[in-house]
Amino acid sequence: MTQALPGSHPGLTARRAAIESRYPHWQPRALHEHLDALLPDYGERPYIVTDELELTYADVAELSRRYAEGLRRLGVRPGDRVGILLANYPELPALKYALSRLGAVAVGFNFQLRSDELAYVLGHSGCSVLITMSSHDGIDYLQTLEAIEPGWRTGARNKLTSLREVVVLPCGDDHVEGSRLFDEVAASDPMDESVAVDPFGPSDILYTSGTTGVPKAVVLSHDSLLRNSFASALSRGFDDGWRVLFSLPLYHVFGYAEGLLATTWVGGAVMPRLRFSATDYLRGVERHRANDILCVPTMTIAILEEPDIATYDLDSLRAMFSAAAPSPEWVWTAAAERLGLSEMVTGYGMTELCGAIVVTLPEDPIGQLTEVVGRMKFGGPAGLDSASGGVCEFRVVDQESGEELGPGQSGELTWRGPVVTMGFWDGTAVIPVSEDGWLRSGDLGYVDERGYFRLTGRSKDVYKSGGELVLPVEVETFIGRIEGVAQCYVVGVPDERWGEVGWAYVVPSPGHTLNAEDIIAACKASLARFKVPKEVVIIDAEALPKTATGKVQKFRLTEVIS
Template identity: 35%
Template sequence: MTSPPQTTPLALHAAAHAYGDAPAVGDGAVRLSWSQLLDSVRETARALMARGIQRGDRIGIWAPNTHHWVTAVLASHYVGAAIVPLNTRYVAAEAADVLSRVHAKALFITGEFLGRDRLTELRTAAPELGIETTIVIPVEGEAPVEDAIVWSELGKVAEAVSLEQVIARAESVSPNDLSDILFTSGTTGRSKGVLIAHHQVLSSARAWADCATLNHTDRYLIVPPFFHSFGYKAGIIASLVTGAAMIPQAVFDVRETMRLIQGERITVLTGPPTIHQTILDHPERDGADLSSLRVAVTGAATVPVVLIERMRSELDFEVVLTAYGQTESGGFGTMCRPEDSSETIATTCGRTIEGFEMKLADNGELLLRSDQVMRGYLDDPQATAATIDADGWLHTGDVAVIDDRGYMKVTDRLKDMYISGGFNVYPAEVEQTMARLEGVAETAVIGVPDERMGEVGKVFVVRRSGSELTAEDVQAYAKAQLANFKVPKYVEFRDELPYNAAGKVLKRQLREEKA
């Protein structure tokens, strides 16, 4: 049996050959088949070569989910460059920091979008950044930009490089070449660049897609941002290796999401639990045709059992899965399986996907080992050595338990644990309990200082629509379900919780608000 392609350029060749005129990308009026996507990628890659991009160079991309992102990342790979995605929520100083640390030679950047002109901001914040090639992606109209190439001009730039030259470059890319440098979210300090190679990103995406039952007949609405592993690797790359059609959504808006599901006959919808919860609770849901939905994959936060049950019964998903991964593990690690019960899917992160091993350290920390684990952190051997031990185990920083079936449950981050009256309290356990309380949509628990106990719990609660839940209700339920030292002393109701783009609650922000 022939082994599958080990670089994304060869994977794209294989997809174009296998799926040809079948849809690859649908973004508003722009419709690309797999053959047309290959043509688009080659044209953009020729332009990059014409601008002097070499194998091993780094290319930044600071833009929302559109068809341009798909072409840009695959074109960067096609010329042997590593893509460096930038969080669209970054301010210019944060973006400049990342771009300078990777010595970016080129940058794909959105035009004016959601009231921000990122290029002007970046040039103002870091006039000496020295990026040689800037390509502006139009989102809300298009106009010439000084000292930059507008997306529509790429074809003209590409004329300096032949098709034969760019194909030769693509075929020279090695499975061990870097495909990307993703920066960790930075919720615990300065972000770190994670180094991943082509063969790693492809192997992980294939294993994930296999568990998710993704295939070439699927139409995949990609809501998680492309700058994050969930959108880029479990989205673009998973579609690349299966032939699923990609429908990117630039900004999550529940009405637009439901419109796209109906209009595009979406079969696959991934994202944090809040996306599915928002759809379920939306007053216009009953008027939308969501019957095409087949597969949902969620994670990144506490998942109530009732949410899984409602996704299956009310949204009629055939397959609902939760998954676990970190940027450092290539974005992947464990996953539930389609046949698992709602209880298993909600209360565990599944078992290892192909190519991964896991075990617990003496302190309960989850350790992962795989060829798909990062090569290391960019220019930070000390942090790399502290994260990956001599035996190749990645120390995740997550506290977990593993049951006798090999299913893993994260009980908390090591740093999130607090000690109340001498007892360790893991907020995720409390959150999972609170999620079962009628009227609760979302919760987050942190430890706050207390003179007598050292620390006590504080729970932030987002009520479900129409709920009149009180603080007394919350505490009475917690007392009935949890040991006394785990019961939050304080309850605060919020309209929403602060999330990072990966769908994880920014607990540091909650702590700082109370500092």
């Protein structure tokens, strides 16, 4: 039983006890097995709620069986990888469970990617089937596929050689011809019996930025996702029937684990939104009586700046999980005052850890939310003795030697345990994270005397903008191809709204004159929005800060214009 902490709220302690009472022992299961196990108690409760419809747990289970049979008839078999290019449509959760029933692996793609970026992940993943929406927010995905693989509708497979079928979900008023429609898959009879699935086998592949200049394909198991989502519900003390609203896309582990899966442990419901706007969040909370919202700081600030915030009925809203970047104290104070929140948390995690691995607690004081990123989640029956009841072991190590450091000493955070990724898909096989199972995060920090984690920096040359990881080398490589560019260096700069934004320092080739606006326009045309630099600084090569050996010191670039 999770022990109450000093200063714990009696209501939260009781809610945590109720969760542990319902699940006294940890039972490893595949995703669909977990859903089916909930049906006797929660079958008639709402699970997926949108403005247009409401699906109960039983509805989602039934749909997942129909989708599974339809995909089986398309030739999907255990171990196959099925690509998903969908916004948060209500079909998506049932599709996740359907792939679990088949023993197939769901590969979530970022629908903000441009054609070259999408071509890479489609080819690298080796998907046999792609399920895509027809369009979203001005992007025509069928035309994007045509740019990647001309003639794909008629069977051309010159680049995407593993792709056998493309299934299209028509969106809005889109008229789709010459493609297999999602309704054809959904019209199947329910699958009689799911295949045997190893709970510790792969459930999902999610792409995230890597150190090699291309995205990493992170492989997550059924058990790791369920175990970490259980720890979220327990640590945050979800009440029975907890209702969570979010627009975070389900190709991100944040919305997936902390929303879609975490709510199931208390028979709760999710209100997934297709896109973010402050007014949509506020209207959604009012209409669907949400108890909780998931945000990154840019969203939180936009909601707080909404001029009509006081006109919405937000009496149901109690909680917010805002993470992926630091927020100043005024944000948390304003959230408590303007939204009436009493349970606010932040956290730290990675895709490789199935989302947040440490969180602050709802009973923690507001001032602490700006100083720490949390403590190890309570594991309860899913916890490890070797991790003092948490769901993952951790060590703080010296970056160079790998030697473990003592309490209060800053070093690289490393992790090992059942919620750590199985490894990385390299296009043919899963490559383990390391020989000894320890995942090196690239993040620097230490653990204070109360067990709370404090971040001090990153060893990796990445930054996070609006909750999205950006690898500077990707942006540098693109800008470097622009005519007249001799050198380019991209760094993340703190930003109150976005957490961090990219600044590109560009050196012109001799005899060329560059325009910052033109470079930004070129980036907007070819890169995902979160990768586009906010500022471009044209700079002489002589002005670049360098070491004695001539290596550019990127961390000093911001000093050049300060």
